[in-house]
Amino acid sequence: MNIEIKKSIKPVNYFYAINILEKRLEDLHANINKELIWTLEHDEIFTAGTSYKENEILDTSINLIKTSRGGKITCHAPGQLICYFVIDLRKKKDVRKFISCIEKSIIETLKHYQIETFSDKGNIGIWHKKKNSVNKVAAIGVRVKKWIAYHGFAININNNLDQYKKIIPCGIKDKGVTNLISIIDKDYSNLDSLLIEKFISNLKI
Numbered sequence: 001m002n003i004e005i006k007k008s009i010k011p012v013n014y015f016y017a018i019n020i021l022e023k024r025l026e027d028l029h030a031n032i033n034k035e036l037i038w039t040l041e042h043d044e045i046f047t048a049g050t051s052y053k054e055n056e057i058l059d060t061s062i063n064l065i066k067t068s069r070g071g072k073i074t075c076h077a078p079g080q081l082i083c084y085f086v087i088d089l090r091k092k093k094d095v096r097k098f099i100s101c102i103e104k105s106i107i108e109t110l111k112h113y114q115i116e117t118f119s120d121k122g123n124i125g126i127w128h129k130k131k132n133s134v135n136k137v138a139a140i141g142v143r144v145k146k147w148i149a150y151h152g153f154a155i156n157i158n159n160n161l162d163q164y165k166k167i168i169p170c171g172i173k174d175k176g177v178t179n180l181i182s183i184i185d186k187d188y189s190n191l192d193s194l195l196i197e198k199f200i201s202n203l204k205i
Contacts, residue, residue: 001035001203003087005196008040014047014065014076017084021150024086029146036086037199038152039192042076046167049073049141059166069141069151071124072171079159079179081192084152087203095144099124102153105199106138110155112194115183123172126155128183135178139170155195157181157188 017040027033046064049071056073057064064073076082089098103119106126110117117126117137126138140153156179164177180188 001200003035003037003200003203006036006038006040007192008038011043011078012040014042014045017042018067021084021086025145025148025150028086028088028148035088036084037196038084039196040082040084041078041080042082044075044077044163046073046075046163052171056168056171057166058168062166067141067151069143071139071141072169073167074139074141074154074169075163075167076154077159077163079157081155081157081195082152083154083192083195083199084150085199086148086150088147089144089149090147093147095142095149098149099140099142101202101205102140102142102199105195105202106153106155108198108202109191109195110137110180113180113184113186113188113191115180123170123175125170127175128178130178130183133176135176136169136172137178137180137183155180155191157191 024036046062047067048064049069052072107117117128124140125136128137138155141151143151158181169177
């Protein structure tokens with residue numbers, strides 16, 4: 001696999017990032033550039049996927065950005081690891097398998113930190129159960145165009161969870177949102193490298 005790996009240290013402007021992804025998609029489709037995996041953070045921003053509903057906005061003062069990805073409303077902010085990608089599915093043409101690859105990569109990465117998580121066919125994302133409470137720890141939003149998958153997923157590490165009170169996160173009312181630091185307080189500084197390693201490994205399967 002010929003994948004470019006990018007890691008941004010400073011927060012990246014959301015619109016700049018999406019423009020990079022869309023340009024890379026066109027270049028990849030024309031076979032003039034590589035696939036891409038890019039880890040970064042955004043400053044606080046609320047984004048809405050193609051299936052969101054207006055009643056999922058609880059605080060109408062927020063600045064909501066409508067996007068072309070799948071899914072509903074989420075919040076990006078410092079303390080959240082975002083993994084964007086542009087991955088060629090033209091040979092496999094199996095979107096479900098690709099989503100499973102993302103889920104598996106996140107679950108395996110978090111297991112390294114002794115955090116047990118799971119996927120849910122009814123509610124996309126990665127979930128953590130504590131006693132009787134089920135909370136989302138990672139959100140997934142993917143779009144496929146010309147059989148190339150782009151956008152990405154986000155893992156909550158130590159972000160401000162109060163921001164999720166302004167929306168119905170991902171349109172799900174009966175479950176909450178958590179972050180890694182709330183589950184186990186430890187050093188997650190190497191999480192991005194481990195995640196990329198797992199993701200590339202699972203893409204080869």
